[in-house]
Amino acid sequence: MTLATATKRSARGAPNRGGADHGAWFLVLPALIPILVLSVGPLLYGIALAFTDSQSGRTEPTQWIGALNFQDLLHDTLFWDSFRIGLLWAFGVTVPQFLLALGLALLLNQNLRFRWLARALAIIPWAMPEVVVGIMWRLVYHPDAGVLNETLSTFGLGEGKDWLTGTATALFAVIAVGVWAGMPQTTVALLAGLQNTPRELHEAAAMDGAGAWRRFRTVTWPAIKPIALAITALNFIWNFNSFALVYVLTQGGPGGRTRLPMLFAYEQAFRYGQFGYAAAMGCVMVAVISVLLAVYLVGRLKGGDEA
Amino acid sequence: MMRTKKSTRAAQYVALAAYLVFLAFPFLWLISTAFKPARELGSLDPTWIPKDPTLENFRQAFDEQPLLQAAGNSLVAAVSAALIAVVIATPMAYVMARHRTRLAKAATGWVVVSQAFPFVLIIIPLFLILKNLHLINSLLGLIMVYVVWSLPFALWMLVGYVRAVPAELEEAAAVDGASRVRTFVSVVAPLLAPGIVATAMFAFITAWNEFFFALVLLKTPEKQTLPVILNRFIGAEGVADLGPLAAAAFLATIPSLVIFAIIQKRITGGMLAGAVKA
Numbered sequence: 415m416t417l418a419t420a421t422k423r424s425a426r427g428a429p430n431r432g433g434a435d436h437g438a439w440f441l442v443l444p445a446l447i448p449i450l451v452l453s454v455g456p457l458l459y460g461i462a463l464a465f466t467d468s469q470s471g472r473t474e475p476t477q478w479i480g481a482l483n484f485q486d487l488l489h490d491t492l493f494w495d496s497f498r499i500g501l502l503w504a505f506g507v508t509v510p511q512f513l514l515a516l517g518l519a520l521l522l523n524q525n526l527r528f529r530w531l532a533r534a535l536a537i538i539p540w541a542m543p544e545v546v547v548g549i550m551w552r553l554v555y556h557p558d559a560g561v562l563n564e565t566l567s568t569f570g571l572g573e574g575k576d577w578l579t580g581t582a583t584a585l586f587a588v589i590a591v592g593v594w595a596g597m598p599q600t601t602v603a604l605l606a607g608l609q610n611t612p613r614e615l616h617e618a619a620a621m622d623g624a625g626a627w628r629r630f631r632t633v634t635w636p637a638i639k640p641i642a643l644a645i646t647a648l649n650f651i652w653n654f655n656s657f658a659l660v661y662v663l664t665q666g667g668p669g670g671r672t673r674l675p676m677l678f679a680y681e682q683a684f685r686y687g688q689f690g691y692a693a694a695m696g697c698v699m700v701a702v703i704s705v706l707l708a709v710y711l712v713g714r715l716k717g718g719d720e721a
Numbered sequence: 722m723m724r725t726k727k728s729t730r731a732a733q734y735v736a737l738a739a740y741l742v743f744l745a746f747p748f749l750w751l752i753s754t755a756f757k758p759a760r761e762l763g764s765l766d767p768t769w770i771p772k773d774p775t776l777e778n779f780r781q782a783f784d785e786q787p788l789l790q791a792a793g794n795s796l797v798a799a800v801s802a803a804l805i806a807v808v809i810a811t812p813m814a815y816v817m818a819r820h821r822t823r824l825a826k827a828a829t830g831w832v833v834v835s836q837a838f839p840f841v842l843i844i845i846p847l848f849l850i851l852k853n854l855h856l857i858n859s860l861l862g863l864i865m866v867y868v869v870w871s872l873p874f875a876l877w878m879l880v881g882y883v884r885a886v887p888a889e890l891e892e893a894a895a896v897d898g899a900s901r902v903r904t905f906v907s908v909v910a911p912l913l914a915p916g917i918v919a920t921a922m923f924a925f926i927t928a929w930n931e932f933f934f935a936l937v938l939l940k941t942p943e944k945q946t947l948p949v950i951l952n953r954f955i956g957a958e959g960v961a962d963l964g965p966l967a968a969a970a971f972l973a974t975i976p977s978l979v980i981f982a983i984i985q986k987r988i989t990g991g992m993l994a995g996a997v998k999a
Contacts, residue, residue: 437901438820441812442828445872448809452847452869453835459846468849518740526737534982535744541981542974543930545948549955549970550751559963561750564767594747626729651837658932662952679841684937689845696842707837 463693470687483694496678504653507592515600523608536598548662551591603645607638647710754967778964791950799928802867803921814879832873858940871924882916919987
């Protein structure tokens with residue numbers, strides 16, 4: 415009622431006497447309602463589901479079972495495997511991704527010819543649908559028709575090797591794709607940080623006879639550290655939560671070697687219909703991510719102070 | 722200006738060339754595969770440049786899967802989600818940027834936290850809710866999910882654009898007796914137009930590329946979006962008809978690449994503002 419009145423008055427352009435905040439509320443509600451109904455609500459519902467035996471297609475009513483799902487998770491070796499693989503994958507992707515991106519950002523910050531080409535190419539992995547990235551790399555890794563084996567075989571290596579289905583190679587193969595797919599975004603973020611670094615500092619350091627490594631350590635790194643920490647924490651979280659890329663590449667195979675936590679939870683929920691169990695798993699992931707998020711937020715606040 | 726030694730320069734160019742190859746080669750391979758006739762794909766000695774380039778794979782791709790229909794579904798979902806997202810996010814972003822109320826702070830906190838969320842905890846309850854509303858296997862249900870899913874980043878970007886609008890303009894409007902809503906509609910929104918367009922384009926790409934929600938919520942091929950249909954090309958055993966698969970994948974990428982090329986700079990700004998600044 416109040417809102418409607420405020421709107422009518424506003425529409426006529428009359429001053430909004432005494433109801434300054436009604437206007438603000440009116441502007442916020444169109445987004446706030448969907449957020450509450452479709453995001454915050456389901457989140458709370460999801461946490462509640464973790465304490466039930468909710469399953470798909472069951473006739474008996476869903477019941478509260480306390481922490482039973484969490485107890486089962488503790489003893490579920492498949493879950494722990496996926497958790498371990500998720501951490502390996504997240505580290506394995508985030509660290510090389512950061513180092514490569516830092517290298518590329520430092521290069522692009524130099525006055526080199528063709529650097530525009532690197533910027534143009536960086537759009538490809540960034541803008542592509544993850545499904546297409548997965549398909550593309552399946553073609554690269556293909557045992558017979560793939561470019562990787564073809565290239566390796568000219569050096570007498572990797573004849574007919576099936577990278578994505580070999581138990582020893584599958585995780586490495588998907589990690590390489592993850593690095594490729596996420597590198598440009600990190601590069602661009604770091605590059606923006608580098609470009610905010612005052613040039614004079616570099617020149618002064620060079621005049622004082624500081625070598626490249628020393629200049630990096632004393633001038634460049636302190637300047638980009640807040641961005642680097644924030645983007646790395648965020649990348650780690652995003653990678654830990656990945657789904658589409660690995661789903662398209664291996665479906666979690668061979669024998670679960672690339673079954674990331676999200677793939678495990680997806681299977682539990684939508685292949686086996688174990689909604690309560692999968693929700694419990696989601697809760698565990700949230701707990702882990704909260705710790706990482708705290709690291710990210712601290713880094714972000716520091717960045718805000720220095721900016 | 723600092724002088725760089727010739728040997729250092731040479732090393733830098735070698736490194737840059739290595740990066741260019743690393744970034745480009747999978748994409749070039751995808752294109753090459755898309756134009757290869759079946760007989761060349763079957764050969765055990767693959768080549769970079771097709772000897773007999775053909776469009777046959779593209780024709781076959783459209784025969785094998787309902788690509789056009791899927792592209793139509795993707796277009797409907799992505800355009801609707803993008804439009805709805807910016808229409809509801811812009812006013813909220815305005816309030817978040819201009820008013821340091823508890824609500825604005827809570828919204829900012831939500832935006833940060835939601836970037837880090839594992840979707841599985843959201844999708845199970847959403848699946849159950851949408852099922853009760855008979856919105857499973859419906860683009861409408863998917864659009865609702867996409868709107869909320871693209872809101873955090875849309876708000877992120879838009880808050881940055883609002884902050885760039887000089888507050889004096891609004892004060893002038895307030896002195897003239899305009900209400901908050903009116904100030905927003907007739908003073909702020911027009912100045913935000915380029916930012917709103919960039920944000921909508923970004924929301925479009927996010928929805929166009931999205932796979933997980935679409936995989937869970939859409940059950941039949943007639944309703945499925947492009948990424949889900951593309952995944953159907955890869956059979957249950959992981960065996961795929963490589964040529965048509967490459968052709969379809971290549972086609973699906975073009976819209977995102979074009980739009981992204983246009984708005985890339987603006988996204989970088991928005992991303993940095995979001996990731997780094999408070």
